Amino acid sequence: DGGITQSPKYLFRKEGQNVTLSCEQNLNHDAMYWYRQDPGQGLRLIYYSQIVNDFQKGDIAEGYSVSREKKESFPLTVTSAQKNPTAFYLCASMGFGAVGNEQFFGPGTRLTVL
């Protein structure tokens, strides 16, 4: 089945630790995205990547880092510099050359800082 997988589903982190969230897609999509969602709120864009080895900051990139070494993978690292990292993180992807197409979303990772 084609789709987007995120792991883990739940993640607990101690303050001061970096943690990496995984996002993999087998849809052959060029563009990938990371969003953050706080309880009862909408989605905010953290980072996005239009092509391998290239990515751009979104609206709330501070305290986060990404890499795009492979087309299928777009991991997100939440660093200790992120002041309030407890949130729900969603990864998405979209096909290249079809800007009007929709983004497809993964199941999400719920991060809790203890």
Added chain:
Amino acid sequence: AQKVTQAQTEISVVEKEDVTLDCVYETRDTTYYLFWYKQPPSGELVFLIRRNSFDEQNEISGRYSWNFQKSTSSFNFTITASQVVDSAVYFCALRKDSSYKLIFGSGTRLLVRP
């Protein structure tokens, strides 16, 4: 600047009632795309519909229908004969042509009571 407004924060209806979710957008672009997503309690965003700015035809899909009116910059979503399984948060989103970024509204939480 682009913006999407979903003024209804929460809506509660009784099963079998019809319900309309409002979406108002702002953009200066002539070519753009509008989307609706459903977020059930599991958290994953499910794509419902995409509409291009040059296609103002309304669309019906089963119990779902969408009313796109460029004159009022609105893209409203109606669920006919609502069911408990329709309970979710619904997001409206906008993307301008040649952009890879989605602009989301804040979402409307729909509760359908039995």
